[in-house]
Amino acid sequence: MSFNTSSRQLPDTDETPDEARPQETRTPDAPAEPTSPESAAPAAPAGAEAPAGSPTSTESADGSGFPGSPEPAKAAAAADSPGPAAPTDSPASAAPSVPTNSAESAKADTDTVTDASEPASSPEATEAAGLPADAGSPRPAEPAGPAEAAEPGAPAGSNVSAEPDASSGPGVSAEPGGSGGDGASGVAPVKGRWRRWRAKHPAAARVLTWTTTVLAAALVLFALLMPNSSAGFRPGEFVRIPVEAVFGAAVLIVLPRRPRLVVAALGGLVLGVLTVLNLLDIGFTEYLGRGFNLVLDWSLFSDAYSYLQDTMGKQATLGIAVALVVLVVVLLAVMALAVVRLADLMSRHTATATRSTLVAGTVWIACSALGVQFTGVPVASASTAKSVEDRTKRVQATLRDEAAFAKFAKKDAFANTPPDQLLTDLRGKDMMITFIESYGRSAIEDPVMAPGVDATLTAENQKLVKAGFAAKSGWLTSATYGGSSWLGHSTFLSGLWISNQQRYRTVTAGDHLTLTKAFKKSGGWDTVGVMPGVQKAWPESKFYGLDKVYDSHKLQYKGPKFSWSTMPDQYALTAFERLVHGKKHDKPLMSEIILTSSHQPWAPIPKLVPQDQVGDGSIYDSIEKAGKKPADIITDSTKSKQEYGKSIQYSVSSLINYLVKYGNKDTVLIFLGDHQPIARVSGNHASRDVPVSIVAKDPKVLDRIADWGWTDGLQPEHNAPVWKMSSFRDRFMTAYGSTPAP
Numbered sequence: 001m002s003f004n005t006s007s008r009q010l011p012d013t014d015e016t017p018d019e020a021r022p023q024e025t026r027t028p029d030a031p032a033e034p035t036s037p038e039s040a041a042p043a044a045p046a047g048a049e050a051p052a053g054s055p056t057s058t059e060s061a062d063g064s065g066f067p068g069s070p071e072p073a074k075a076a077a078a079a080d081s082p083g084p085a086a087p088t089d090s091p092a093s094a095a096p097s098v099p100t101n102s103a104e105s106a107k108a109d110t111d112t113v114t115d116a117s118e119p120a121s122s123p124e125a126t127e128a129a130g131l132p133a134d135a136g137s138p139r140p141a142e143p144a145g146p147a148e149a150a151e152p153g154a155p156a157g158s159n160v161s162a163e164p165d166a167s168s169g170p171g172v173s174a175e176p177g178g179s180g181g182d183g184a185s186g187v188a189p190v191k192g193r194w195r196r197w198r199a200k201h202p203a204a205a206r207v208l209t210w211t212t213t214v215l216a217a218a219l220v221l222f223a224l225l226m227p228n229s230s231a232g233f234r235p236g237e238f239v240r241i242p243v244e245a246v247f248g249a250a251v252l253i254v255l256p257r258r259p260r261l262v263v264a265a266l267g268g269l270v271l272g273v274l275t276v277l278n279l280l281d282i283g284f285t286e287y288l289g290r291g292f293n294l295v296l297d298w299s300l301f302s303d304a305y306s307y308l309q310d311t312m313g314k315q316a317t318l319g320i321a322v323a324l325v326v327l328v329v330v331l332l333a334v335m336a337l338a339v340v341r342l343a344d345l346m347s348r349h350t351a352t353a354t355r356s357t358l359v360a361g362t363v364w365i366a367c368s369a370l371g372v373q374f375t376g377v378p379v380a381s382a383s384t385a386k387s388v389e390d391r392t393k394r395v396q397a398t399l400r401d402e403a404a405f406a407k408f409a410k411k412d413a414f415a416n417t418p419p420d421q422l423l424t425d426l427r428g429k430d431m432m433i434t435f436i437e438s439y440g441r442s443a444i445e446d447p448v449m450a451p452g453v454d455a456t457l458t459a460e461n462q463k464l465v466k467a468g469f470a471a472k473s474g475w476l477t478s479a480t481y482g483g484s485s486w487l488g489h490s491t492f493l494s495g496l497w498i499s500n501q502q503r504y505r506t507v508t509a510g511d512h513l514t515l516t517k518a519f520k521k522s523g524g525w526d527t528v529g530v531m532p533g534v535q536k537a538w539p540e541s542k543f544y545g546l547d548k549v550y551d552s553h554k555l556q557y558k559g560p561k562f563s564w565s566t567m568p569d570q571y572a573l574t575a576f577e578r579l580v581h582g583k584k585h586d587k588p589l590m591s592e593i594i595l596t597s598s599h600q601p602w603a604p605i606p607k608l609v610p611q612d613q614v615g616d617g618s619i620y621d622s623i624e625k626a627g628k629k630p631a632d633i634i635t636d637s638t639k640s641k642q643e644y645g646k647s648i649q650y651s652v653s654s655l656i657n658y659l660v661k662y663g664n665k666d667t668v669l670i671f672l673g674d675h676q677p678i679a680r681v682s683g684n685h686a687s688r689d690v691p692v693s694i695v696a697k698d699p700k701v702l703d704r705i706a707d708w709g710w711t712d713g714l715q716p717e718h719n720a721p722v723w724k725m726s727s728f729r730d731r732f733m734t735a736y737g738s739t740p741a742p
Contacts, residue, residue, distance in 0.1 A: 213345060216338035221245065223271040223335060224384050228281035228291065231684055236375035241364045244384045249357045252343045253350060264343035268336030274384060275335065276328055277391070287678045289481030289688070294391060295398045296501045300484075310564040311601055311630050402502050409496055409507050413730055414518065416741040422522040424737035425704060429696075430581075431519060431590040432659075432669045435489055436651045437533075437599045438644070439673025441475065441689040442682040444715060448638065449645030449681075456649040457715040460656040464695060464714070467660045472702055473693040473716040474709070476725040478675040481688050486540075488674035488690075488725065489594070490514075493544065495729030508543045515729050517545025518738070519590035528580055530555070530593040532565070532572045546592065550579060559617030560624040565596040567617060568606035569654040572596075574614045577662050588666070595655065598647035600678060602640065603628040605647050608654065611661065637680050644681050652714075659695065669695040691716050692728070704735045 198205035224242040227233060248267060252260055280292035308317040346353035366372075368380035414422070443453045464471060479499040480487040490498045490507060493514040498504050519525040527547045531538065534551040541549045552566040555575040562568060572595065581589060597606055604627020606620060613619055633639040659669055673690035676682045693714050696702055708731075711717045723731070734740070 213341060216341045219335065219338045220268075220271065220342065223275045225381060226275060226278050227383070228278040228387065229285050230282050234375070234377065236377035239374055240377065240379050240381035240383075241360060241367065242381045242384065243364055244382070246357060246361045246364055248339075249346060249353065250361075253346055253353055253357065257347070260343050260347065261340060264340045265336045268339035269332055271339065271384075272332035272335035274387065275331060278387070286680065287482045288484060289676075289679065291394075293398060293500065294395050299501060307564055310561065398500075398502065401500075402506070405503050406506050409503075409510060409512055411742065412495075412513050413740045413742050414513050414733060414738055417739055418741070419522050421737075421739040421741075422518050423524070423733065426668065426701075426736050427524050428588055429666050429668045429698075429701070430588050430664075431525065432593060432667065432671075433493075433516065433591070434593040434595060434655060434669065434671040435485070435492075435674045436595050436648070436655070436671060437485060437597070437674060438677040439598060439648055439651070439690060440478075440676030440682060440686070441691065442676055442686055443645060443648045443673075444691060445718065446641065446682070448641040449648070452645045453648050453652075454715060456652055457713075460652055461714045463656055463660050467663075468665075468697050469659070469663070469695050470697075470699065470702055470712070471693050471695040471714050472705060472708070472710040472712060473691055473714055474711065474720045475689045475716055475722040476672060476692050476728060477722060478673070478688045478690050478725050480675045482675065482678040482682075485594075485674040491725045492672070492674075492728055493592075495726055497724065497726045508540050510543075512543075514544050515732065516590060516592050517543075518733060520545040520547065524587065525590040526585060526587045527590045528592075530572060530576045530580070530591060532557075532567050533594055533596045533599075535566065544592065550576070555579070557617045559620040562597065562604055562606055562620075562624055562627070563601055563630055564599045567596075568620055569595040569597040569651050570606065570608060570657075571614055571617050571620070573654060573658040574611065577658070581662065595651050597654070598644070598651045600644075601630040601634050602643040602647045603630050603633050605643060605650055608650065608657070611657075641681050644677055656714075663697070665697045667697065668701055669693075671695070689722055690725075708735075 221242065222238065224244050225238050225240055227237055252264055255263060277292060277294075284290060284292045284297070305317060305321065308320060312320070364380045367378070372379045443449050444457070461471065476492070478488045479491040479497050484501075487498050487500070487504055490496075490504055493516055494507055494512055495515075496503070496507055496512065498507060513521070516527055520527045527545055529541060529544065529546040529549040531549055531551050532555055534549070535553075538549060538551065555567065555572060556579075557567040557571055557575070559567065559571065572593070576591070576593065581591070604624055606627075607623050609619055609623075628643065633643050655669075655671060659667065663669070670692070672692035675690065676686055676688055679686070693716075694702065694705065694710075695714075709721045711720045
């Protein structure tokens with residue numbers, strides 16, 4: 001027998017309906033239920049009288065005991081106290097229950113023994129058993145009234161809210177529990193507290209529920225409509241109808257509960273990943289002028305980390321890295337939860353969701369067919385599907401390109417040219433091939449940077465003329481943009497278009513003839529590299545054919561770093577003169593020099609000091625401390641342009657001052673930029689062109705390139721010839737006496 005308790009109305013669920021649950025079974029001669037707790041007594045066999053003080057152990061049909069018993073402590077005391085044993089031949093104790101379902105019967109058998117200190121039919125116990133809070137003996141329905149949440153284990157007759165908990169999903173009216181009343185997983189107490197709070201603050205609960213739902217919908221729509229470039233963030237982009245949302249809603253509506261939750265969670269994770277990839281596209285476009293390559297660009301994160309360390313310090317960089325990782329994890333989790341919440345909402349309102357999906361699909365088809373636009377943007381959107389398709393094609397193209405480029409790189413017009421037929425018209429010349437970091441066309445033509453840079457080029461050209469030098473200049477289109485300088489260096493020197501990291505790895509692992517290696521192969525030059533930006537092992541030196549490399553350690557600099565740049569350009573050139581060029585040597589030198597002072601973030605910038613005061617670089621301490629900090633300019637485009645222009649002026653002046661002071665009639669200088677600066681400085685639609693100049697005292701050197709159409713002086717005209725950077729090697733070697741022999 002069981003006591004009367006209030007009933008809880010169950011919403012439609014995907015669980016077993018009430019009709020399928022085991023029903024209470026009684027022995028034929030069971031006495032009627034008592035009307036008060038004091039009259040409760042166990043059933044006794046016919047004609048037998050229960051001994052006084054015997055324990056009240058009668059169970060409900062589901063084996064839960066007395067649901068809502070008002071005196072559990074007394075029941076426990078009675079159960080534990082000694083007393084006359086009940087007759088072993090009692091029909092009530094021997095009569096088996098007959099559940100309507102065999103599986104439920106097995107469960108009832110396992111749940112028969114309960115702790116008498118707490119009635120098993122209390123909400124905590126039924127939740128701990130994995131059953132809904134109102135499971136147990138059938139109870140008579142009570143009139144509907146204001147729902148008031150009852151404390152777990154409340155006495156019989158207390159009102160229990162009949163409203164399903166929206167936070168626990170559609171059709172779920174009870175919290176899953178653990179092995180005890182508190183729930184082993186801690187989920188039940190949390191949901192219980194939420195229900196009690198919701199009952200006390202219904203208005204606030206409704207606002208919170210609707211706000212969460214609206215935010216979930218907004219987040220999903222944002223992910224579906226998000227562009228992958230900063231220029232694409234326009235209001236019209238976010239008032240479109242994404243076809244992916246229509247299709248996804250249709251799928252979720254028709255799925256059963258468990259598959260629906262799985263599909264929703266996976267769909268949310270996919271949306272989160274696509275959002276992260278879009279953000280990477282925006283960042284890469286801002287800095288490198290291209291989207292993120294899923295195959296090749298993962299290795300660049302270590303370079304980015306090193307750059308941030310040099311720019312902002314180790315602790316700040318570590319904090320940024322941790323914050324980014326946490327942000328990605330949170331984004332993935334929140335996106336999955338958002339889709340699950342929307343799926344639950346649609347399942348609870350299937351009819352409304354179905355109608356809305358049909359209407360949205362119809363409107364999308366109509367807008368797509370008619371080409372309807374809002375503020376110039378098509379209303380019918382399929383941007384996410386197109387983005388996935390585009391990324392797939394890029395991955396496929398990357399994999400095909402790797403194999404095709406490996407074959408192409410094996411072909412070389414000068415691979416079999418005898419050494420004595422290489423660069424014959426430059427024999428006896430001291431060659432300097434110098435790259436100036438981020439020296440791009442924008443430095444000469446942008447209205448903000450151009451006035452200062454152009455004035456510097458004019459002044460430095462006058463110095464050259466006064467010292468007996470002459471120059472010719474043109475344009476080259478770099479294989480990279482905004483960064484990855486090594487791609488520009490390898491493209492210029494190898495004669496191959498090295499536009500990504502895979503191509504760079506492929507070509508540097510081979511024996512393709514570079515321009516620097518051609519000087520070494522000829523036997524007429526010693527080759528040396530001056531690499532202040534190299535701070536660790538650099539195996540590529542063999543590919544470039546360099547006999548010796550002076551990296552940041554071997555240049556013996558004792559001064560401060562200038563953000564990413566390990567040392568000022570003036571010091572690097574002075575150290576080159578002291579350690580290499582100024583010493584006596586048997587052969588002319590071919591020197592590859594990388595100048596780094598114009599590397600972003602362009603703060604602080606070194607200043608020129610008297611040549612005899614450069615010393616070991618300690619003089620730069622006060623200059624570095626007085627300079628601007630990266631944070632002062634990094635977020636301001638105009639300030640970044642101004643400081644970038646100043647850094648180019650410093651690098652060019654350092655190089656020309658060195659040439660005028662230490663160059664002679666046999667010195668030939670080739671200098672160029674490796675790529676344009678980032679989009680924040682050069683602009684979103686800037687070209688990839690960089691200036692290139694050849695400077696020499698011997699007029700015969702420049703006569704060899706008279707037919708190139710280059711501009712006299714250090715500043716190329718706007719309409720001067722523009723070549724791909726990869727074409728320079730063959731043109732240069734041919735102009736100076738090299739005989740092709742594929």
